[in-house]
Amino acid sequence: MLKxxxxxxxxxxxxxxxxxxxxxxxxxxxxxxxxxGAGKTTTLHSVSGLIKPVSGQVMLDGEDxxxxxxxxxxxxxxxxxxxxxxxxAQQTVEENLKLxxxxxxxxxxxxxxxxxxxxLFPRLKERRTQLAGTLSGGxxxxxxxxxxxxxxxxxLLMDEPSMGLSPLLVSEIFDIILEINKNNVTVLLVEQNAKxxxxxxxxxxxxxxxxxxxSGTGAELADDERVKKxxxxx
Amino acid sequence: MSFLSYLINGLRLGSxxxxxxxxxxxxxxxxxxLNFAHGDVIMVGAYTAxxxxxxxxxxxxxxxxLAMAVCTVLGVAIERFAYKPLRSATSLSVLITAxxxxxxxxxAAQLLWxxxxxxxxxxxxxxxxxxxxxxISYVTVITIVTCIVIMVCLMLFVxxxxxxxxxxxCAEDQGAAALMGINVNRIISLTFAIGSGLAAIASxxxxxxxxxxxxxxxxxPGIKAFTAAVFGGIGSIPGAFLGGLLLGIIEILAGAYISTxxxxxxxxxxxxxxxxIRPSGLLGKKVREKV
Numbered sequence: 001m002l003k004x005x006x007x008x009x010x011x012x013x014x015x016x017x018x019x020x021x022x023x024x025x026x027x028x029x030x031x032x033x034x035x036x037g038a039g040k041t042t043t044l045h046s047v048s049g050l051i052k053p054v055s056g057q058v059m060l061d062g063e064d065x066x067x068x069x070x071x072x073x074x075x076x077x078x079x080x081x082x083x084x085x086x087x088x089a090q091q092t093v094e095e096n097l098k099l100x101x102x103x104x105x106x107x108x109x110x111x112x113x114x115x116x117x118x119x120l121f122p123r124l125k126e127r128r129t130q131l132a133g134t135l136s137g138g139x140x141x142x143x144x145x146x147x148x149x150x151x152x153x154x155x156l157l158m159d160e161p162s163m164g165l166s167p168l169l170v171s172e173i174f175d176i177i178l179e180i181n182k183n184n185v186t187v188l189l190v191e192q193n194a195k196x197x198x199x200x201x202x203x204x205x206x207x208x209x210x211x212x213x214x215s216g217t218g219a220e221l222a223d224d225e226r227v228k229k230x231x232x233x234x
Numbered sequence: 235m236s237f238l239s240y241l242i243n244g245l246r247l248g249s250x251x252x253x254x255x256x257x258x259x260x261x262x263x264x265x266x267x268l269n270f271a272h273g274d275v276i277m278v279g280a281y282t283a284x285x286x287x288x289x290x291x292x293x294x295x296x297x298x299x300l301a302m303a304v305c306t307v308l309g310v311a312i313e314r315f316a317y318k319p320l321r322s323a324t325s326l327s328v329l330i331t332a333x334x335x336x337x338x339x340x341x342a343a344q345l346l347w348x349x350x351x352x353x354x355x356x357x358x359x360x361x362x363x364x365x366x367x368x369x370i371s372y373v374t375v376i377t378i379v380t381c382i383v384i385m386v387c388l389m390l391f392v393x394x395x396x397x398x399x400x401x402x403x404c405a406e407d408q409g410a411a412a413l414m415g416i417n418v419n420r421i422i423s424l425t426f427a428i429g430s431g432l433a434a435i436a437s438x439x440x441x442x443x444x445x446x447x448x449x450x451x452x453x454x455p456g457i458k459a460f461t462a463a464v465f466g467g468i469g470s471i472p473g474a475f476l477g478g479l480l481l482g483i484i485e486i487l488a489g490a491y492i493s494t495x496x497x498x499x500x501x502x503x504x505x506x507x508x509x510x511i512r513p514s515g516l517l518g519k520k521v522r523e524k525v
Binding site: 050069071075080082086088089090100102147148 | 402411
């Protein structure tokens with residue numbers, strides 16, 4: 001279980017996250033929705049260690065992640081699919097995936113993970129020797145997801161997976177998120193596409209300028225008048 | 235001398251530049267900074283090899299290995315104490331710090347070893363290959379071969395190994411690399427270690443061409459090798475190799491056929507022209523703006 005408590009993050013003088021708390025129970029899909037600049041990415045980066053908060057805790061199974069550098073957090077079974085995919089454009093698809101398993105030393109285990117990812121994303125297998133920078137946006141999103149799955153994480157953080165993709169591809173990506181979740185991976189999803197996110201989420205939180213203003217189950221929030229008005233287009 | 239022998243001399247000098255340029259380009263590629271103290275690491279390597287050969291009477295290989303060890307430790311220490319605290323500072327602060335480290339090393343050397351030039355002993359046997367009327371000294375052949383071997387090994391390391399893949403990942407996106415579990419600080423240290431070790435090799439090869447050891451000995455080759463790295467496309471390993479070789483050849487040919495006084499000016503003029511035509515250097519990648 002991932003538990004964020006009283007998290008405060010500052011960029012210089014600006015307080016980007018003003019003391020938020022939320023929980024991601026094992027096996028669930030939890031989503032943070034909110035507008036641009038609400039602090040969604042900052043929250044995810046504080047969990048994965050790319051940003052260190054001023055105060056507050058990020059507890060993963062009882063261990064405080066804020067004291068651990070980003071590269072060691074991966075080993076705790078938490079991986080992140082960053083916003084904008086951030087695949088290694090100059091390396092091949094397969095090299096990218098193997099970097100995802102950088103911490104694994106066992107060759108057989110790596111091959112197994114590779115097979116699993118290729119099964120989940122057959123298109124990546126077709127393009128395994130291609131440079132990641134030459135992939136389409138949707139394929140890069142798949143690669144970023146596949147790369148994050150290579151360590152066999154117990155919890156996956158996803159930042160705006162639908163960004164810049166066609167509606168058809170967004171559906172495909174969300175189907176895969178559900179499938180990943182069925183394979184016992186907890187998902188913390190950050191999305192601007194609130195409708196899609198709420199439709200698959202067990203629990204959801206609304207983030208507004210660094211504060212959580214609403215929370216509930218995905219279905220509850222999808223029905224909430226305020227959410228409808230602000231995020232679901234009426 | 236014939237054109238061909240000038241060309242070979244140019245290749246020899248260019249090989250030394252290339253080895254130094256590899257250090258610049260790797261550090262730039264991964265840490266995104268210009269390590270202006272790199273030339274002075276060469277100077278420290280030269281003094282180490284000098285004392286190893288004269289005071290301790292060591293032969294070539296142990297002297298080179300000792301210089302490599304000293305330079306590697308020095309390079310990693312410089313990164314750890316001067317650059318690492320500035321990881322999130324502006325690139326200008328890092329640049330000024332690098333220039334500061336450069337002066338610090340030069341002045342420390344002057345304090346320790348005075349500015350009196352010392353004559354570097356000849357560590358290589360003096361023979362030469364005769365090839366169709368052309369005489370090529372052993373040290374020339376060794377220099378060129380060393381450069382090629384280093385270049386091939388580096389390419390294999392960077393492109394074929396797990397650590398090399400991690401290095402390329404850090405070069406592209408340090409944040410994403412950290413998310414893979416890559417210890418970015420360790421990769422940066424490793425890059426400085428490799429670059430500085432190469433600087434030590436370059437120092438011995440350089441001093442066998444120009445056997446005068448002074449505290450400022452690294453400054454000019456440092457600048458030239460930096461030029462070579464930019465010339466070839468900074469951040470690119472084959473670029474540093476090509477840039478180094480071309481720079482050496484241009485310098486020697488310009489000195490031989492145009493003017494010895496003007497050879498440096500010509501070298502830099504060629505750099506300016508190349509950068510006007512290809513701003514990212516000969517083999518440099520075009521930087522695409524991320525949206």
